[in-house]
Amino acid sequence: xxxxxxxxxxxxxxxxxxxxxxxxxxxxxxxxxxxxxxxxxxxxxxxxxxxxxxxxxxxxxxxxxxxxxxxxxxxxxxxxxxxxxxxxxxxxxxxxxxxxxxxxxxxxxx
Amino acid sequence: xxxxxxxxxxxxxxxxxxxxxxxxxxxxxxxxxxxxxxxxxxxxxxxxxxxxxxxxxxxxxxxxxxxxxxxxxxxxxxxxxxxxxxxxxxxxxxxxxxxxxxxxxxxxxxxxxxxxxxxxx
Numbered sequence: 652x653x654x655x656x657x658x659x660x661x662x663x664x665x666x667x668x669x670x671x672x673x674x675x676x677x678x679x680x681x682x683x684x685x686x687x688x689x690x691x692x693x694x695x696x697x698x699x700x701x702x703x704x705x706x707x708x709x710x711x712x713x714x715x716x717x718x719x720x721x722x723x724x725x726x727x728x729x730x731x732x733x734x735x736x737x738x739x740x741x742x743x744x745x746x747x748x749x750x751x752x753x754x755x756x757x758x759x760x761x
Numbered sequence: 762x763x764x765x766x767x768x769x770x771x772x773x774x775x776x777x778x779x780x781x782x783x784x785x786x787x788x789x790x791x792x793x794x795x796x797x798x799x800x801x802x803x804x805x806x807x808x809x810x811x812x813x814x815x816x817x818x819x820x821x822x823x824x825x826x827x828x829x830x831x832x833x834x835x836x837x838x839x840x841x842x843x844x845x846x847x848x849x850x851x852x853x854x855x856x857x858x859x860x861x862x863x864x865x866x867x868x869x870x871x872x873x874x875x876x877x878x879x880x881x882x
Contacts, residue, residue: 653805686868688806695856695872696798696806707870739806743866748820750796750808750866 654679654739657753664761667730671756673723673740679751683742685723687716690737690755699738700725730760762861763787763871765857770876771833783857783873789814791835794860796832796853796869797842799878809855811843814863825851847880854878 656674663669673685687700698707700716704725715726723740740753769781781797796811810831811820819831830843840857854877858869 683866684868688869695870695874696858696869698868698870701861701868701870718861737805741806741808741868747823749822750798750811752798752806752808755805 653696653754654744654747655725655742655753657740657756659754660757660759662759662761665730665732668728669730669758670727671725671738671740672757675721675742675751677721678746679720679721679742680745681721682745684706684707685718685740685742687714687723687725687733688739688741690739692736693718694717696739702746703755708717732760734758735760763859765859765871765873767787767857767873767876770855770878772879772881774882775849775880776861778843778845779847779879781842781844781855781857781878782877785840785859788859790833790838792856792863794808794865794867795833795840796858796860796865797831797840797855798869798872799851800869800875801850801853802850804853806830809854811860812840813865813877820865844878847878852878852880864871 667759684702689694703718704716766784797809847863854875857873861867
């Protein structure tokens with residue numbers, strides 16, 4: 652059971668938009684920045700979004716992040732088949748003194 | 762270019778020990794916190810342990826506390842994870858990950874390729 656809650660899967664057609672939610676509590680998301688990671692099949696995770704809504708260089712602006720209260724959201728527009736991957740949210744939990752991740756969301760581009 | 766090279770994985774019997782290493786290059790290793798994150802077959806990411814830039818602070822997930830020890834040698838640009846009393850549920854790919862700051866808990870901006878640990882008799 653993950654500390655952060657994500658939907659197990661989402662799907663949408665190429666060119667469409669999808670959002671992935673990440674729900675936590677005041678001990679984690681509510682009082683810290685959220686980051687998002689993309690894991691393509693068989694590869695290591697890759698940083699996608701940091702500090703709730705910032706994109707590292709090289710990440711296209713089709714990817715966006717937001718946070719409100721104890722929840723965060725990853726948005727992906729103009730879906731491409733290459734976006735099919737597992738997506739994870741993460742943050743620090745002050746009560747646990749630990750990094751916590753969501754359970755991951757598998758994106759399928761139909 | 763930041764590079765993290767994980768090594769040391771393998772097959773070990775339950776109750777056994779193993780030491781993982783992560784060789785870092787392309788950045789000033791001593792300025793950044795580091796972590797180990799694992800992924801069991803077909804499962805999600807699980808943070809295992811983290812260490813501050815100086816090595817003065819260490820943190821562990823409850824599931825490994827007392828069994829795993831994280832350390833670093835800043836003169837060798839290398840991160841370690843000493844694993845003992847291994848259990849079947851420790852079977853996973855272990856990734857080392859570089860934090861963005863000196864303290865743990867920011868975000869991971871670089872990851873190693875992972876090393877597979879299999880605990881089985």
